[in-house]
Amino acid sequence: RKQQLLTLKDLPTETLDGHSVSLLANVGSLNEISHLADVGAEGIGLFRTEFMLMNTSTLPDEKTQYHFYCDALHLMEGKTFTIRTLDVGADKELPCLTPLIEDNPALGIRGIRYSLANPELFNTQVKAILRAANHGAIRLMFPMINQVEELEALFGFIEECKLELIEEEKGFGELSYGIVVETPAAVLNLSSMLPLLDFISIGTNDLTQYTMAADRTNPSLTKTYPSLSPAVLQLIKTAIDHARENNIKVSLCGELASDPKVAPLLVGMGIDELSVNLSSLLEVKSGLRDISYQTCLTLAKHALKIKRIEELYLYINGFK
Numbered sequence: 001r002k003q004q005l006l007t008l009k010d011l012p013t014e015t016l017d018g019h020s021v022s023l024l025a026n027v028g029s030l031n032e033i034s035h036l037a038d039v040g041a042e043g044i045g046l047f048r049t050e051f052m053l054m055n056t057s058t059l060p061d062e063k064t065q066y067h068f069y070c071d072a073l074h075l076m077e078g079k080t081f082t083i084r085t086l087d088v089g090a091d092k093e094l095p096c097l098t099p100l101i102e103d104n105p106a107l108g109i110r111g112i113r114y115s116l117a118n119p120e121l122f123n124t125q126v127k128a129i130l131r132a133a134n135h136g137a138i139r140l141m142f143p144m145i146n147q148v149e150e151l152e153a154l155f156g157f158i159e160e161c162k163l164e165l166i167e168e169e170k171g172f173g174e175l176s177y178g179i180v181v182e183t184p185a186a187v188l189n190l191s192s193m194l195p196l197l198d199f200i201s202i203g204t205n206d207l208t209q210y211t212m213a214a215d216r217t218n219p220s221l222t223k224t225y226p227s228l229s230p231a232v233l234q235l236i237k238t239a240i241d242h243a244r245e246n247n248i249k250v251s252l253c254g255e256l257a258s259d260p261k262v263a264p265l266l267v268g269m270g271i272d273e274l275s276v277n278l279s280s281l282l283e284v285k286s287g288l289r290d291i292s293y294q295t296c297l298t299l300a301k302h303a304l305k306i307k308r309i310e311e312l313y314l315y316i317n318g319f320k
């Protein structure tokens with residue numbers, strides 16, 4: 001089976017009737033980036049930058065981070081490169097940062113809240129990325145955004161970083177900007193945020209956690225609150241519809257996209273781009289190449305009417 005999948009590596013990701021989808025990879029290290037070509041990934045839809053800090057006891061300075069992003073860009077050879085700013089807190093604790101003591105870390109200072117609360121840390125990352133963008137296109141996205149106020153604060157912050165770079169006579173490039181849509185509030189607030197954005201990427205791991213109020217790391221909850229459910233599917237659909245109305249590209253980078261039976265459903269719902277783990281990429285490509293876009297549309301139409309989780313799984317898995 002593995003050999004058979006490898007034959008798909010250099011073939012386009014398109015349905016039987018020629019509807020193409022960008023199939024990108026989720027990565028967390030330079031080593032993973034160097035393996036993109038092994039599975040024919042068209043680029044990176046999610047680079048989890050906190051992963052590069054998992055094994056260090058001290059924070060890398062701007063220069064080190066700048067070289068790191070330049071190395072990554074070099075490996076990308078002009079392919080789509082999407083960097084997510086540090087997503088720390090809750091399930092992502094880093095040895096180089098003092099952990100916060102909070103009663104509810106998943107509802108606390110995490111993701112973009114952490115970055116905005118630690119301007120020195122964030123300034124270093126943003127400046128390093130802006131400088132790297134001088135050498136190639138970078139899409140930057142922010143985790144855990146709920147509302148436009150956060151975006152305004154962010155863009156103000158980025159402007160200040162640029163002014164500093166000008167003062168320091170360091171070159172930098174322009175970025176495109178997106179958010180990870182991973183809370184119900186983000187979905188509901190999209191109309192105010194989309195005018196400020198170039199793309200969105202739906203993060204179904206956290207979107208499920210925050211919609212269901214169910215800890216994503218608690219295995220005793222995953223059966224009752226799986227990643228595919230009518231509630232989350234409605235939120236995904238709402239996000240896609242908003243983005244399309246505004247002509248904004250919509251990507252999905254949660255684990256949900258890694259299921260080759262679910263990917264066609266997402267495409268039928270209007271997703272332009274899927275970002276999946278390297279290990280699932282060829283299976284997902286195979287699933288999409290074996291189905292027509294017309295069938296994806298039918299799948300989506302029916303699935304969105306299903307009201308029960310079990311029925312939804314039966315429908316998706318039984319679909320030929």
Ligand code: PEP
Nearest residue numbers: 182203204205206253254
């Ligand atoms: C998500 O929340 O769906 C996501 C893609 O990001 P992470 O799993 O890193 O939180």
Ligand code: MG
Nearest residue numbers: 182203205206
């Ligand atoms: Mg997330």
